[in-house]
Amino acid sequence: MEAQAVQVLRYSATLHSNNPKLEKTGTNGSLRMFGGFKKQLFVSSKLQSAKPSANIRRRTASLVVACSHNNIPASALEYGSFHSSVEEKLILKIKSQEIEPYLSGRCIYLVGMMASGKTTVGRILSEALSYSFYDSDALVVKEVGGISVTDIFKHYGEPFFRNKETEVLQKVSIMHRHLISTGGGAVVRPIDWKYMQQGISVWLDVPVEVLTQRITAEGTDSRPLLHYEGGDAYTKTITHLSSLFEERSEAYANANVKVSLENMAAKLGRRDVLDLSPTAIAMEALEQIKGFLIGEDGF
Ligand SMILES: Nc1ncnc2c1ncn2[C@@H]1O[C@H](COP(=O)(O)OP(=O)(O)O)[C@@H](O)[C@H]1O
């Protein structure tokens, strides 16, 4: 990022509730943060006493955050050089507040291959947006009385699982302010898209090699489609994931927004997509969602 593109924002935090909110207080880019936004985490060493007002006990804290200026594309600084998750959370919160008026409480559906990070990134996004987080697999498990996804596949078969998945998506589609991490195969049925199109869909596009590394590290206990008897797990996983991706890539591309880790790495000058943290990916997702929503609004 060019040096002049970086703006230093000064935050004045007034802590008097548990409902965090960031508000612009002037035209100079300064913002005011209300509420208990992880206050214990970052305010402890920076709190200063301020004159208490008549009816509210007020404390102020100063926090200087370097971030990209309005409309300047996501930058290496934004994604790379923060060493404090508090700063990242603030930026995520600001970005979330920017898109809120366009989002109007619509649900967000994360789609993508197994292990693309839908759950991990989804949790971060839901926190930033103050949305409720749901994992569609977990909702299916609940519907079926607590039987695991693996056992549902084993005892009832994949079509039964897919029917339940569709039912779950139908139920969620009438909700608001939910972020749903969908199962990797939720994109294959057009009926599922009918429900997901009630909200905003975001495709986390992660190279198959990276998915394979993650799945090999994590094991396949919760992913019945990747269970194998013996053999080299890495080779079998990458072969199967590659063919699944081949079958599904067109369906994933139905999403309103695509977050491509390869594109992100190129944009940020990273050699390896493995360097991209879930928080950085969440930031990119918000950036892309903003672009989509603004376009949708006709600006
Ligand atoms: N950006 C990332 N960098 C490194 N590991 C990640 C990243 N995102 C997710 N993971 C890891 O990959 C695995 C699968 O992630 P998960 O969020 O469960 O994927 P999904 O919900 O799409 O199946 C987990 O072990 C998670 O910790």
Ligand SMILES: O=C(O)C1=C[C@@H](OP(=O)(O)O)[C@@H](O)[C@H](O)C1
């Ligand atoms: O890709 C798939 O068809 C599946 C992905 C899984 O979810 P994750 O993407 O959360 O692993 C789970 O729904 C089921 O094992 C089937």
